[in-house]
Amino acid sequence: MTRPESPVLQAVDLQKHFKLRGSRSRGVVHAVDDVDLELHRGRVLALVGESGSGKSTIARLLAQLMPATGGRILLHGEDATARGRTAFRRYVGRVQMIFQDPFGSLNPVHTVRYTLTRSIRIHRGRRRGAVLEEALDELLDRVQLTPSARYIDKFPHELSGGQRQRVAIARALAADPEVLLADEPISMLDVSIRLGILNLLQDLRDRLQLAILYITHDIASARYFADRTMVMYAGRIVESGDSESVTQDPKHPYTQLLVRSAPDPDDLEARAHGARGEAPSLVNPPSGCRFNPRCPFATELCRIEVPPLIPVGEGREAACWGYSDRPDRPELGSAVEAFARKGERE
Amino acid sequence: MTITSPFGQPFGDPLGLPLGQPDVRTPALTPVSDPVLEIRNLSVDYGYDGDPVHVLRQVSLTLERGEVLGLAGESGCGKSTLAYAATRLLPPPGLITGGEVLFTDRDGTTTDILRLNDAQLRASRWQDLAIVFQGAMNSLNPVFRVGRQIADGIRAHRPEVSQKEALERSAELLELVGISPDRLRSYPHQLSGGMRQRVMIAMALALDPQVLIMDEPTTALDVVMQRQIVEQIADLRDRLGFSVIFITHDVSLLIEIADRIAIMYAGEIVEDAAARDVYQRPRHPYSSALLHSFPPLRGPRRELTGIPGSPPDLSKLGGGCPFRDRCAFAFDACSKVNPELVFPDVPGDDPRRSVACLRHDPAAVRAVGEQPLPVPPELSAR
Numbered sequence: 001m002t003r004p005e006s007p008v009l010q011a012v013d014l015q016k017h018f019k020l021r022g023s024r025s026r027g028v029v030h031a032v033d034d035v036d037l038e039l040h041r042g043r044v045l046a047l048v049g050e051s052g053s054g055k056s057t058i059a060r061l062l063a064q065l066m067p068a069t070g071g072r073i074l075l076h077g078e079d080a081t082a083r084g085r086t087a088f089r090r091y092v093g094r095v096q097m098i099f100q101d102p103f104g105s106l107n108p109v110h111t112v113r114y115t116l117t118r119s120i121r122i123h124r125g126r127r128r129g130a131v132l133e134e135a136l137d138e139l140l141d142r143v144q145l146t147p148s149a150r151y152i153d154k155f156p157h158e159l160s161g162g163q164r165q166r167v168a169i170a171r172a173l174a175a176d177p178e179v180l181l182a183d184e185p186i187s188m189l190d191v192s193i194r195l196g197i198l199n200l201l202q203d204l205r206d207r208l209q210l211a212i213l214y215i216t217h218d219i220a221s222a223r224y225f226a227d228r229t230m231v232m233y234a235g236r237i238v239e240s241g242d243s244e245s246v247t248q249d250p251k252h253p254y255t256q257l258l259v260r261s262a263p264d265p266d267d268l269e270a271r272a273h274g275a276r277g278e279a280p281s282l283v284n285p286p287s288g289c290r291f292n293p294r295c296p297f298a299t300e301l302c303r304i305e306v307p308p309l310i311p312v313g314e315g316r317e318a319a320c321w322g323y324s325d326r327p328d329r330p331e332l333g334s335a336v337e338a339f340a341r342k343g344e345r346e
Numbered sequence: 347m348t349i350t351s352p353f354g355q356p357f358g359d360p361l362g363l364p365l366g367q368p369d370v371r372t373p374a375l376t377p378v379s380d381p382v383l384e385i386r387n388l389s390v391d392y393g394y395d396g397d398p399v400h401v402l403r404q405v406s407l408t409l410e411r412g413e414v415l416g417l418a419g420e421s422g423c424g425k426s427t428l429a430y431a432a433t434r435l436l437p438p439p440g441l442i443t444g445g446e447v448l449f450t451d452r453d454g455t456t457t458d459i460l461r462l463n464d465a466q467l468r469a470s471r472w473q474d475l476a477i478v479f480q481g482a483m484n485s486l487n488p489v490f491r492v493g494r495q496i497a498d499g500i501r502a503h504r505p506e507v508s509q510k511e512a513l514e515r516s517a518e519l520l521e522l523v524g525i526s527p528d529r530l531r532s533y534p535h536q537l538s539g540g541m542r543q544r545v546m547i548a549m550a551l552a553l554d555p556q557v558l559i560m561d562e563p564t565t566a567l568d569v570v571m572q573r574q575i576v577e578q579i580a581d582l583r584d585r586l587g588f589s590v591i592f593i594t595h596d597v598s599l600l601i602e603i604a605d606r607i608a609i610m611y612a613g614e615i616v617e618d619a620a621a622r623d624v625y626q627r628p629r630h631p632y633s634s635a636l637l638h639s640f641p642p643l644r645g646p647r648r649e650l651t652g653i654p655g656s657p658p659d660l661s662k663l664g665g666g667c668p669f670r671d672r673c674a675f676a677f678d679a680c681s682k683v684n685p686e687l688v689f690p691d692v693p694g695d696d697p698r699r700s701v702a703c704l705r706h707d708p709a710a711v712r713a714v715g716e717q718p719l720p721v722p723p724e725l726s727a728r
Contacts, residue, residue, distance in 0.1 A: 050568030051539075127457050190420040191595050192639050192672075195652030224641030224650070226696055247643060261573040264643050265601035273577065278538050307512035 007038035008060065009095060009179045010213045015070035016057050020283065024188030029282045031057045032297035033073070033235050038177055044202075045107070046214045046226030046243060048258070052236040052279060055215045059183045061095040062213065064088060078104065090233035093123050100184040102164035106156040112167050113152045118139075119174035139170040144200060161240045162193035166200065173204070179211045180204070185268060193308045198225045220260055223247040234279050234290040237309065251318040252293045253335035260336045296338035297322060299330040367563060374632070381413050381450060381590050383475070383598040384407040385431070390431045391425075398441070399661045401427050402613050405445075408685075410555065413438050414590040416634070418620065424613040425593045426480060429443060429559045430513055434476060449474055452556065473503055476550035478543075480561040486534040486542055490494060492515070493530030493609050496549050496686030523578060540571040540686035544578070551582065559591045564599070598640055601625045609633045612658050612668035615687065619699035627727050629690040629701040630671045632638050634724060667704065679704050679716035686710070692726045 014035040017028040032054040039045055047055045060070050064082050073080050075094065082088040099105040106115060113136065120127055120135050120186060127135060140148035143166040156164055165185060172180060183202065186194040192247035205212055214226050223243045224227045230240040231252065239252040250256045260271055277294040280286050289307050292298040301321050309317035310324050384409040391398035402424050409415050418426045430436045432447045448665040451474070462470060479485050487495060495708040496519060497512035507515075512548040517527035536541055541561060545602040550558055560579070580603055583590055592604060600607050600621065607624045609617045609632065628634040635653045656671040667673070670680040683704065690699060691706040704711050705725060708718035 019682055050570065125632075136581040162656055189656060190422075190651035192420055192636060193599075195639055195641070195650050196654075199651070219569075220641045220643040223643060241377075244647070245571070257537065259643065262643055263596065263598040263602050265598050266644060271573070273600070278540055278571065296429055 006038075007040050007074075007139065008076060009039040009080075010074040010077070011035060011037050011058070011071065012074065013071035014058065014061055014068055015071070016054075016061055016066075017069045027271060027283050028048055029281060030097060030285050031056035032061065035232075035237055037213075037230060037237075038240050039213055041178070041211055042209040044205055044212040044226040046212050046222035046229045047232060047234065048215060048219050048222050048229055048256075050217060050279060052234075052282070053232040053281075055232050056183050056233075059097060059181045059215055060180075060212065063095060063149075063181055064091055065097075089122075089257075091344050093175045094177055095181065096175050096177040096180040097181040097183065097217055098165070098168050098172050098185050102161055102168050102186050103156070103188070106164055108156050111153050111155055112159075115171055116171070116174060119171045123175035135174075138176055142173055142204070143167070143170045145170070160193075161189045162196060165189060165197055167201065169197075169204075177200075177210070179213070180227065181213045181215075183215045184217070185214075201225070201261050219247060219258060231258065231345075234285060235282055236290055237319065239318045240309070241313070245316060246315070251312045251323065252291075252320045253295050253297060253322075253332070255318075256335040257339065260292075273298070273336075289319070296335060296341075297330045299328065301326065301328045365635035369653045376549060379408075380411045381408045381448075382411045383591075384446075384448040384450075385428070385432055386448065387456075388428065388431055388447065389443045390427055390436065391441050391443050393482060394441065397661075400613060400663075401440070402431065402662060405610075405613075405615055407618070409589050409591060409609055410606075411556075411589055412583070412587050413606060414575075414580070414592055414604045416600035416607040417591060417593045417610060418595065418600050418607060420595060420655055422660070423463075423610045425610050426561050427627075428610070429477070429561055429593055432459065433471065433477060433559065434462075435477070441627075449557070452689070465517075465656050466558075469503070471552045472499060472550075472555065473599070474555060475557040476553070476555040477560065478546050478558065478560045480552050480563075486545065488534050491531050492534055492537070492545050493520075496552055499549055500552050515552070519552055520545070523548045524550065524574075530564055539577065540567055543567060543575060547575070547579070547582075549554050551586070551588075554586065555588060557589050557591070559563065559593070561593045562595075563592070565594065565596075567622065572599070579603070595637055597624075600635075609636065613660060614668070614702065617700070617704045618687065619701075620696060623696055623699055627692075627695070629692065629695075629699070629706060629721075629725050630703050631675050631705075632669050633727060634673075635674075667700070675703075675705055675719075675722050676720050677716075679718075680710040682714045682716065683710055690726075691721050694728070 007103065014032055015031040018031055019091065020027040035058060037045065047058060049055045060066055062073060079092055082091045116136055116139055117132065136152060137148045140151060145151045145163060145166050186197050189197065198221065201212060202214055205209055226243045229243040229246045231238050233254045239246060239255045246255065247259055250259045280290060280293060286293055288304050289302045292302040294300065307319045307321045309319045312318045312323050321329045385405060387406055388402055388405045390402040392401050393399055405428060427440065431442050436442065442460060442527065445655050448456050449459055450456045466686055486492065491514045494512055496516035497509060500512040500515055501507055513530065513575040517530055520527050520529060525541055536543065563580055564575050579590065594600060595661055604621045607619065607621050608615050610631050617633045624633055625637065628637060638650060638728045639652050641650060653672050658668050665684060666681040685702040685704045685707055687700040687702045688707045692700045705719060711718040
């Protein structure tokens with residue numbers, strides 16, 4: 001057992017660059033740069049960002065499905081970079097992943113029983129007979145597919161999207177993991193059943209004390225489900241803090257734009273208007289702060305130097321020079337208003 | 347980049363393209379009905395064999411001129427099928443088995459799209475009624491420059507227009523959706539997802555259609571881009587005066603941009619009301635539950651449940667209300683009779699709204715010999 005404060009899984013200075021295709025080009029895609037994150041027992045960390053911001057890459061790096069270009073992954077404080085098959089297998093026994101697409105992640109030619117039995121045998125050793133049946137029952141029960149007899153012999157195509165995602169979660173739980181990496185687990189599901197899956201994950205977090213990384217582009221669901229939220233933009237973390245304060249009082253101009261862009265019928269007046277521009281190319285990311293070409297407050301400093309994560313309140317950090325004490329820092333205001341003014345001028 | 351380029355002057359005239367009626371904003375609440383598209387009792391089956399699946403059952407829907415009508419529902423509820431059937435773009439094995447789709451032109455002539463012959467249909471498409479497809483970003487041809495693709499659409503309908511003029515018009519269209527005209531010579535892969543989506547919108551607007559059908563136009567985009575596009579659509583609608591059918595599963599987005607919302611479930615419309623009414627005063631249990639399936643970004647954090655169960659298999663629907671298995675307010679009559687759209691049984695409601703729920707329809711309940719139950723307070727909020 002570890003102290004509750006120490007993280008189960010930790011990434012330090014994580015970096016991933018993808019080589020561009022073509023032998024002559026030396027360009028790389030800066031998918032993830034300088035990411036630090038910590039996952040704690042019984043806590044959910046949400047990673048929010050738009051498509052292409054590198055959030056899924058982080059999940060794949062943490063699951064060690066591909067090697068990182070730089071940085072370290074620590075499991076209970078020890079370097080966990082798996083070299084070789086046995087080490088990798090030991091690692092996946094503790095860190096499991098669920099994928100976005102429950103239609104693609106379950107093999108269509110195998111029944112639920114086969115899928116789960118494989119996982120149990122790989123992670124817990126050879127089980128058979130009554131012991132195996134009991135384990136299968138318990139797994140399906142944990143993901144609320146009861147009575148288990150109704151689901152155990154079904155093929156994936158006989159199940160609905162939500163049921164399939166539950167099977168995928170059950171498969172991950174068969175390893176008795178400490179960490180669950182959930183890469184957009186609800187975005188492919190029907191809107192009416194998304195909450196069911198989130199509530200299930202919440203229940204697993206509480207009962208099994210799992211550390212969960214929840215990757216999403218929907219900041220409202222991060223607020224609902226996660227204890228802490230980290231916002232990514234173009235491969236870097238731009239803001240982190242407890243979910244409630246990040247969504248209610250966003251500090252980084254990008255987070256402000258993101259929060260104010262989400263549809264919210266209660267608050268039509270405060271929606272962002274006139275925002276322009278798109279995420280930059282990650283092959284030649286802008287120097288300095290990667291949000292600077294779109295940021296209404298950007299100054300020379302933002303264009304030259306990369307801002308570090310600066311403390312902006314209790315347990316909160318934002319990577320924006322506006323919160324530093326440098327004399328040449330930019331003057332911040334409400335990004336939403338600034339965008340609206342900019343939009344009017346154009 | 348001049349996004350707010352005044353539409354009036356540079357547009358249309360050299361080609362003799364009609365300009366639409368600027369500033370025809372017909373809010374949903376105007377009492378005079380001026381429908382531009384009327385769908386009546388439209389039914390669609392999938393499968394030609396003896397046992398087809400009834401994907402749309404007797405759907406009726408009216409789109410007023412200048413209105414943004416939102417069509418919401420989960421995947422598989424038939425919302426895209428409705429759009430494709432109404433434009434006769436339904437791919438096999440889809441088959442329209444009945445109904446009418448009446449299109450009323452600006453001069454008042456009415457035609458039934460389902461009864462046009464091929465030549466008439468080809469002439470009417472894109473000109474009267476244009477579609478922005480789901481995943482439109484990928485419906486551009488990768489081997490042609492976007493300018494040529496827009497120009498092709500114009501020239502197909504107006505052969506008298508020269509290629510040069512058509513390209514000029516394409517440049518204007520790109521400017522209209524906020525893309526710099528020098529992008530005409532770009533290939534689709536050189537544009538970002540949001541820009542490709544806007545090219546598709548520009549293309550749909552090329553012939554100044556009166557009805558624009560948008561099938562999940564922003565689903566593949568992230569929220570910031572989604573907001574830009576939605577703003578642009580609203581702005582163009584105000585300036586050009588076309589009507590929009592906006593299809594999405596994101597009800598919160600619809601409430602912002604639509605004048606009126608129709609909610610579909612299992613191939614039927616279950617509620618049809620002004621956007622504000624749907625949000626503040628939902629009358630159908632499904633609409634109400636759907637609204638509670640989205641965690642709020644603001645306000646108190648509360649435990650949400652979603653909707654129990656999953657959408658029904660349309661091939662196994664018996665009689666009765668298709669939502670009854672998941673409904674918190676179902677009672678005996680729900681398994682006996684499939685509710686029809688009626689005026690909600692709540693005094694003081696907007697007379698133009700309708701709901702398909704037996705709680706609101708005591709007459710239908712009595713007709714099958716059951717005891718009607720009152721409307722629960724959750725479905726009669728003022």
